[in-house]
Amino acid sequence: xxxxxxxxxxxxxxxxxxxxxxxxxxxxCAVPEYGCPAHYGPSYNPRYTYVYDCLGHEEPHxxxxxxxxxxxxxxxxxxxxxVSPVHFIEAMKERAMEAGVSPESIIGxxxxxxxxxxxxxxxxxxxxxxxxxxxxxxxxxxxxxxxxEATGLLGLLGRTRK
Amino acid sequence: MRYSFFRGCFIxxxxxxVEKVAATVLPELGVDLSPVEGFTCCxxxxxxxVNHPLTGLVVSARNIALAEEQGRDIITLCNGCxxxxxxxxxxLKADSELRGRxxxxxxxxxxxxxxxxxxxxxxxxxxxxxGLQRVRCKVEKPLSGLRVASHTGCHILSPHExxxxxDPQAPVKLDxxxxxxxxxxxxxxxxxxxxxxxxxxxxxxxxxxxxxGDKLTAMHAAGADSVSVICPQCLAQLDTGQMLAxxxxxxxxxxxxxxxxxxxxxxxxxxxEDAGYDKHRxxxxxxxxxxxxxxx
Numbered sequence: 001x002x003x004x005x006x007x008x009x010x011x012x013x014x015x016x017x018x019x020x021x022x023x024x025x026x027x028x029c030a031v032p033e034y035g036c037p038a039h040y041g042p043s044y045n046p047r048y049t050y051v052y053d054c055l056g057h058e059e060p061h062x063x064x065x066x067x068x069x070x071x072x073x074x075x076x077x078x079x080x081x082x083v084s085p086v087h088f089i090e091a092m093k094e095r096a097m098e099a100g101v102s103p104e105s106i107i108g109x110x111x112x113x114x115x116x117x118x119x120x121x122x123x124x125x126x127x128x129x130x131x132x133x134x135x136x137x138x139x140x141x142x143x144x145x146x147x148x149e150a151t152g153l154l155g156l157l158g159r160t161r162k
Numbered sequence: 163m164r165y166s167f168f169r170g171c172f173i174x175x176x177x178x179x180v181e182k183v184a185a186t187v188l189p190e191l192g193v194d195l196s197p198v199e200g201f202t203c204c205x206x207x208x209x210x211x212v213n214h215p216l217t218g219l220v221v222s223a224r225n226i227a228l229a230e231e232q233g234r235d236i237i238t239l240c241n242g243c244x245x246x247x248x249x250x251x252x253x254l255k256a257d258s259e260l261r262g263r264x265x266x267x268x269x270x271x272x273x274x275x276x277x278x279x280x281x282x283x284x285x286x287x288x289x290x291x292x293g294l295q296r297v298r299c300k301v302e303k304p305l306s307g308l309r310v311a312s313h314t315g316c317h318i319l320s321p322h323e324x325x326x327x328x329d330p331q332a333p334v335k336l337d338x339x340x341x342x343x344x345x346x347x348x349x350x351x352x353x354x355x356x357x358x359x360x361x362x363x364x365x366x367x368x369x370x371x372x373x374x375g376d377k378l379t380a381m382h383a384a385g386a387d388s389v390s391v392i393c394p395q396c397l398a399q400l401d402t403g404q405m406l407a408x409x410x411x412x413x414x415x416x417x418x419x420x421x422x423x424x425x426x427x428x429x430x431x432x433x434x435e436d437a438g439y440d441k442h443r444x445x446x447x448x449x450x451x452x453x454x455x456x457x458x
Contacts, residue, residue, distance in 0.1 A: 032376065033351045033352045033355060033380075034331065034355055038361060038369070040361070040366075041361075041365060041366050041369045042366065068361060068364075068365035069365075070364070070365070071208050071212060071360075072316035072317070072320060073316070073320035073321050074320070074354075074356075076320070077331065093212050094213060094214070096213075103364075105209075105363075105364060106209060109209040109210060110209070110213060113202070113203045113205050113206070113221070114217075117202035117203060118171040118175060119205065119206040119209060120172060120176060122175060123175070126174075126175045126176070129179075130174070133181075133438075135174075135181060135182060135185075138175070141200060143200070143224070144202060144221060144224075147217060147220045147224065147267055147271060148217055150220075150270050153217040
């Protein structure tokens with residue numbers, strides 16, 4: 001199989017070359033006991049695997065299937081041709097972010113971490129439970145905003161959320 | 163042994179009883195946990211770092227830098243935190259150009275990544291620094307006869323060349339850690355399969371339930387009384403996720419999932435209540451009764 005979209009990415013050497021080697025053999029998704037967990041998703045089967053769906057899409061970064069990837073690296077460990085689909089899919093998620101087409105859940109999490117320092121909301125329930133267990137209260141920090149501003153993430157989030 | 167205690171955010175916010183049990187049992191094994199002011203999310207690998215790698219790397223570098231300022235290696239309670247921080251640490255130690263770029267941004271917060279410490283999951287600390295012999299010496303109530311299905315989880319195993327914890331396709335360490343507590347470890351199909359937490363939260367909830375249903379059915383078929391995990395997301399999925407999957411798939415059994423440190427607490431003489439079992443969604447009278455007999 002040849003990728004539909006030529007792909008190059010800064011800092012990820014060999015990703016495009018590796019992805020183009022995929023022979024659609026389906027080994028990465030063939031065995032439910034230890035293969036790709038995303039294979040449990042909507043409509044994948046050995047003739048049209050999850051990984052093929054991601055690698056063969058015309059505009060891979062807009063393919064909703066990329067968000068099924070959990071970065072578990074099982075495809076990478078199993079692939080007889082060292083294609084490493086996980087690196088390709090992760091690079092596509094990064095490209096989706098740059099293009100402003102990431103899902104709302106991802107944008108929300110990035111914003112939450114940047115704003116508070118925590119990926120999960122500091123709820124009153126959490127505080128109550130901590131208090132009952134004799135654990136000290138949690139403190140939010142805004143120091144990450146300065147980092148996100150310098151890296152351009154804050155601007156990217158602002159544009160995407162509009 | 164004194165470590166910078168990296169609690170992460172899932173445990174302090176969603177599973178504070180795991181933080182409590184860690185702070186109770188680890189010091190008894192000579193693992194002292196030093197709080198570090200200002201630690202943030204590691205950040206979460208799939209929701210954060212993958213999507214904006216440079217920011218992810220700088221946030222990780224900041225966390226590591228805070229520990230460096232205390233001069234102590236990091237201990238974590240989470241596969242995800244370990245995956246993020248260890249990869250960042252190794253990458254930044256090896257790549258001086260990238261380190262320079264990251265430190266330039268990090269200077270905005272007044273910190274500097276030097277690359278002087280190690281990041282370790284508590285299971286790595288127990289295996290390599292404490293040693294199972296010393297763990298065995300602390301066992302007052304061996305969990306004899308308790309049949310436990312271990313689930314090591316994905317992100318402490320892979321990528322193996324960075325994580326270096328155990329064989330990703332045939333992990334044995336968590337079984338050894340359970341065995342030292344007196345429990346009987348089990349082999350079962352789907353042992354290395356993902357818990358499905360990430361799939362459930364970012365991908366497809368129904369797919370995650372089907373995956374978890376297959377995994378739990380295999381554990382049950384192997385005769386498991388309960389499940390052992392070393393990652394808070396795995397715990398949430400095998401507990402709350404199991405409740406949802408059992409409802410959707412009409413599973414006819416319940417398999418309580420406990421964090422390894424909860425089993426350790428039980429073996430050290432603490433009660434189920436002390437270990438925070440009452441905070442779990444999947445509890446089973448058969449398991450509780452068996453455990454009461456074992457601990458009696």
